[in-house]
Amino acid sequence: MEAEEILEELAERGEFIVIGRGVRRFDALDKALGRAKFTADYVERDALVVKVVRSSLPHALIKGINIDEALKIPGVVAVLTAGDIPGENQIGYALPDQPFLNDVKVHYVGDPIALVCAENEEAAFKGVEAVEIDYEELQAVYTIDEALSEDAPRIHGGEDNIAVTTRVRKGDIEEGFSKAEAIVEDTYETPYQEHMYIEPEAAYAIPEGHDKVTVIGTMQSPFLVREKVAGILGWNLNQVRVIQALTGGAFGGKDDMGPLVCAKAALAAVKLGRPAALILDRDESAAYSVKRYPARIRYRSGADAEGRMTAAEVDITVDCGAYANRAPFWLWRMTAHAAGPYEVEAVHVDGRAVYTNKVFGGSFRGFGDVAMHFAVESQMDMLAEKLGLDPLEFRLRNVLRPGSRTTTNQLLDHSVGIEECLRGVAEASDWWNRRGEVKRIEGKLRGLGVACAHHGISTSRGAPDWSAASLILNEDGTFTYRTGICELGQGSQFGHAKIVAEILGAPLESIRVEGPDTDSTPNARPTHGSRGLMLGGSAAADAALRLRGRMVKVASEMLGCDEGDVELKDGRAYDRRRPENSVSFRELAREMYIRGVSPAAYGFYAPPRRYFDPETGLGVAYPVYTFAATVAEVEVNPETGEVKVVEVWPSMDVGRAIDPLLIEGQIHGAIAQGLGFALTENLIVEEGRVLNPNFKDYVIPSSMDMPRVSDVIIVEKPYRHSAFGAKGVGEPAIISIVSAIANAVYHATGIRFRTLPITAERLYRALRGEKP
Amino acid sequence: MMLRFKLNGEWIECEAEHNETLLDLLREKLGVKSVKRGCNVGECGACTVLLDGRPVNSCLLLAPLVEGRSVETLEGLRDKPIMRELIEAFVEDGAIQCGFCTPGMLISAYSLLSRNPKPSEGEVRRAIAGNLCRCTGYVNIVKAILDAAERLRGED
Numbered sequence: 001m002e003a004e005e006i007l008e009e010l011a012e013r014g015e016f017i018v019i020g021r022g023v024r025r026f027d028a029l030d031k032a033l034g035r036a037k038f039t040a041d042y043v044e045r046d047a048l049v050v051k052v053v054r055s056s057l058p059h060a061l062i063k064g065i066n067i068d069e070a071l072k073i074p075g076v077v078a079v080l081t082a083g084d085i086p087g088e089n090q091i092g093y094a095l096p097d098q099p100f101l102n103d104v105k106v107h108y109v110g111d112p113i114a115l116v117c118a119e120n121e122e123a124a125f126k127g128v129e130a131v132e133i134d135y136e137e138l139q140a141v142y143t144i145d146e147a148l149s150e151d152a153p154r155i156h157g158g159e160d161n162i163a164v165t166t167r168v169r170k171g172d173i174e175e176g177f178s179k180a181e182a183i184v185e186d187t188y189e190t191p192y193q194e195h196m197y198i199e200p201e202a203a204y205a206i207p208e209g210h211d212k213v214t215v216i217g218t219m220q221s222p223f224l225v226r227e228k229v230a231g232i233l234g235w236n237l238n239q240v241r242v243i244q245a246l247t248g249g250a251f252g253g254k255d256d257m258g259p260l261v262c263a264k265a266a267l268a269a270v271k272l273g274r275p276a277a278l279i280l281d282r283d284e285s286a287a288y289s290v291k292r293y294p295a296r297i298r299y300r301s302g303a304d305a306e307g308r309m310t311a312a313e314v315d316i317t318v319d320c321g322a323y324a325n326r327a328p329f330w331l332w333r334m335t336a337h338a339a340g341p342y343e344v345e346a347v348h349v350d351g352r353a354v355y356t357n358k359v360f361g362g363s364f365r366g367f368g369d370v371a372m373h374f375a376v377e378s379q380m381d382m383l384a385e386k387l388g389l390d391p392l393e394f395r396l397r398n399v400l401r402p403g404s405r406t407t408t409n410q411l412l413d414h415s416v417g418i419e420e421c422l423r424g425v426a427e428a429s430d431w432w433n434r435r436g437e438v439k440r441i442e443g444k445l446r447g448l449g450v451a452c453a454h455h456g457i458s459t460s461r462g463a464p465d466w467s468a469a470s471l472i473l474n475e476d477g478t479f480t481y482r483t484g485i486c487e488l489g490q491g492s493q494f495g496h497a498k499i500v501a502e503i504l505g506a507p508l509e510s511i512r513v514e515g516p517d518t519d520s521t522p523n524a525r526p527t528h529g530s531r532g533l534m535l536g537g538s539a540a541a542d543a544a545l546r547l548r549g550r551m552v553k554v555a556s557e558m559l560g561c562d563e564g565d566v567e568l569k570d571g572r573a574y575d576r577r578r579p580e581n582s583v584s585f586r587e588l589a590r591e592m593y594i595r596g597v598s599p600a601a602y603g604f605y606a607p608p609r610r611y612f613d614p615e616t617g618l619g620v621a622y623p624v625y626t627f628a629a630t631v632a633e634v635e636v637n638p639e640t641g642e643v644k645v646v647e648v649w650p651s652m653d654v655g656r657a658i659d660p661l662l663i664e665g666q667i668h669g670a671i672a673q674g675l676g677f678a679l680t681e682n683l684i685v686e687e688g689r690v691l692n693p694n695f696k697d698y699v700i701p702s703s704m705d706m707p708r709v710s711d712v713i714i715v716e717k718p719y720r721h722s723a724f725g726a727k728g729v730g731e732p733a734i735i736s737i738v739s740a741i742a743n744a745v746y747h748a749t750g751i752r753f754r755t756l757p758i759t760a761e762r763l764y765r766a767l768r769g770e771k772p
Numbered sequence: 773m774m775l776r777f778k779l780n781g782e783w784i785e786c787e788a789e790h791n792e793t794l795l796d797l798l799r800e801k802l803g804v805k806s807v808k809r810g811c812n813v814g815e816c817g818a819c820t821v822l823l824d825g826r827p828v829n830s831c832l833l834l835a836p837l838v839e840g841r842s843v844e845t846l847e848g849l850r851d852k853p854i855m856r857e858l859i860e861a862f863v864e865d866g867a868i869q870c871g872f873c874t875p876g877m878l879i880s881a882y883s884l885l886s887r888n889p890k891p892s893e894g895e896v897r898r899a900i901a902g903n904l905c906r907c908t909g910y911v912n913i914v915k916a917i918l919d920a921a922e923r924l925r926g927e928d
Contacts, residue, residue: 028868032874199810696815703913
């Protein structure tokens with residue numbers, strides 16, 4: 001049987017063994033017992049402490065670096081600068097614009113210049129203080145407009161400060177607008193968001209002999225870390241072993257920060273021949289690590305008298321900060337999702353990402369889609385109002401359906417569940433009865449808002465994507481599964497194990513997952529883009545299907561029956577026609593080893609090939625999309641301007657729910673992060689300096705801020721080309737909650753905010769007539 | 773200086789610097805690794821321990837100040853009935869994602885249930901307000917603490 005047929009047969013059984021059921025995830029107990037090991041827990045007491053000497057100016061030439069005084073401090077072992085790098089002094093992700101240690105020029109406050117390596121933390125701190133940098137200050141650029149002005153200093157040379165541009169030309173935009181009954185135009189701005197994972201970035205490097213190094217660290221892409229560490233050291237890939245430790249929250253940030261911290265620890269360990277650890281302090285992490293890219297979106301859209309969208313014209317500018325990092329990918333994602341989860345005939349998009357002398361942006365859950373949907377969903381509300389339609393009804397008339405075409409003219413032929421999501425939250429929240437008029441309860445204003453989201457899974461623009469995994473049947477009938485997909489809290493590895501268990505009929509507890517170690521796990525590519533389960537899990541399915549074929553063959557010979565009659569269930573192989581005739585996996589395994597039938601399988605998965613034309617921005621941008629809709633109810637205190645989110649009704653089309661509890665967890669967490677982004681998380685950056693790099697002044701939601709969260713409505717529209725039809729969940733969860741809250745605030749107050757966050761102070765002022 | 777205090781029920785003696793925090797003493801010298809360093813300035817709660825039965829941020833406490841006092845961490849509490857029930861409920865209810873805030877969260881929850889066997893949802897939320905979590909949105913954590921309380925009361 002072909003792999004796809006087997007999966008189909010399993011999927012059609014109607015009843016799964018573990019898929020779709022809430023089963024205890026196997027990493028939870030060690031975490032609850034305090035036995036789970038994070039990077040800092042591996043560090044031995046005699047390891048060198050590494051601290052980073054950072055630029056104190058946003059834009060300056062480096063005239064000299066004096067390390068003499070630092071070296072006199074007792075306990076300081078060495079101070080490493082660019083000259084100590086054996087490989088290439090370059091660690092840019094998308095573009096080669098980012099020196100690893102700066103010795104020519106600094107581009108933002110916090111840019112790394114040197115590494116102080118010391119016997120203890122105190123000496124390291126003193127060493128950092130004692131390094132003297134001689135700067136020649138340059139004019140700095142702080143805003144998008146400054147960056148784009150003709151006389152702006154060029155941060156990375158070249159003709160201008162533009163790192164990358166994008167465009168989409170779909171349909172006749174003039175004709176689209178001429179058909180419109182209502183046209184709305186506005187400009188939206190979204191700010192930085194800091195990840196604020198509770199575990200700060202960390203790396204621990206151990207030299208192995210003279211020509212190898214092991215690096216244990218916080219990360220999302222072990223093989224990217226290996227590539228970057230090898231590049232800095234000037235070594236081959238097989239001289240660097242990267243182990244991903246359990247990672248205490250990541251949300252995209254540790255995808256970008258992983259290579260940066262790991263390469264620093266590795267350089268120190270290799271140069272000094274001793275284990276070395278770099279653990280960022282909280283203020284360092286909050287001020288200098290990557291953030292959600294700020295963006296400005298000019299949006300003009302129109303709909304006809306029947307309430308059908310006719311045209312959208314979108315202009316996007318992303319503020320990269322000092323380095324491009326992921327900006328090309330971020331900008332393309334925004335561009336390809338610019339029309340939202342709606343069918344719009346004519347769409348024109350122009351995008352650019354510009355450099356400024358501020359902390360650089362990077363990956364963050366939802367990528368550019370949070371900002372993009374904030375603009376889209378505000379526009380949808382405003383168009384509905386102009387047409388005299390209910391905003392939810394207006395969305396229902398326009399949502400993507402099977403047969404619809406996206407922003408990039410991609411035809412969606414299946415796995416499109418946004419309509420069901422929207423109807424689900426409408427019913428659950430009693431929208432049609434409760435939206436009505438704004439209510440006042442004890443002097444407070446209540447409002448109900450809705451928003452939709454879509455998010456392409458895997459890489460943008462049809463860039464090739466693939467994943468791999470390995471599976472071994474051990475002599476005792478248990479399995480060892482290896483994946484390069486990281487455990488960051490989301491539980492993808494557990495999802496893989498469930499897929500393997502389902503395909504092999506193996507008890508879940510007989511499958512042991514070994515996480516990323518570049519010396520032994522296959523390259524599953526990064527744990528980002530919500531691809532960990534869909535791509536990583538499909539590679540797991542491929543490995544399991546290959547092994548299953550061999551297990552079934554040997555079992556049929558042992559049982560004396562046809563291969564088609566072998567059923568694998570509960571750790572045994574049965575003859576379907578005579579169920580009393582069976583062998584255990586232990587017996588089966590032993591037989592396979594004796595006969596020389598390979599007990600190991602390498603699984604590989606690539607989604608179907610895609611076509612995308614970057615000139616027109618048209619084509620198959622992503623293999624498949626996850627869809628979500630959210631209704632939020634807020635209560636505004638007009639005396640203080642505070643917004644309290646009272647209740648949230650979430651829904652998502654996940655393709656197939658491999659584990660409902662994991663999905664619920666992703667959605668709950670994203671509601672908290674989205675709530676923070678919409679209302680309280682306000683990173684203050686003045687003249688390139690982050691003024692509030694701590695939990696006290698950069699306010700992430702606490703247990704007191706969380707609303708009631710209604711049961712998650714899970715819609716299942718399976719994707720044809722992934723294991724059991726699963727689609728990614730982690731990122732789509734954060735997109736619609738932000739706009740649902742903003743729209744609910746408008747419903748409660750009549751004030752539309754076009755910039756975030758809607759802090760109490762801003763709303764207080766707006767309620768008193770100031771421009772929001 | 774020499775320091776004598778009760779760690780997880782047993783009196784111990786160890787060397788401590790005058791400017792060393794309890795967090796660093798526990799993690800670096802005594803190998804008590806369930807206590808996590810998230811911010812080191814008393815804002816995230818990942819380093820919460822019990823000091824004479826009350827939850828405190830161990831990063832804010834200078835080690836010499838625990839002289840003669842009792843310090844309890846997850847290592848010493850995990851076999852106590854209330855903590856066992858909490859751990860079970862956290863695992864069962866999906867209250868754990870990355871797990872970094874979990875030990876501190878459990879200490880605060882343990883302290884609450886030790887004082888108040890029948891807390892309201894609001895009291896649970898307040899009890900863990902000093903323990904930040906960036907993964908779960910707290911929903912299943914609050915549920916787990918309420919479930920554990922219920923089971924401890926025998927109202928399963």
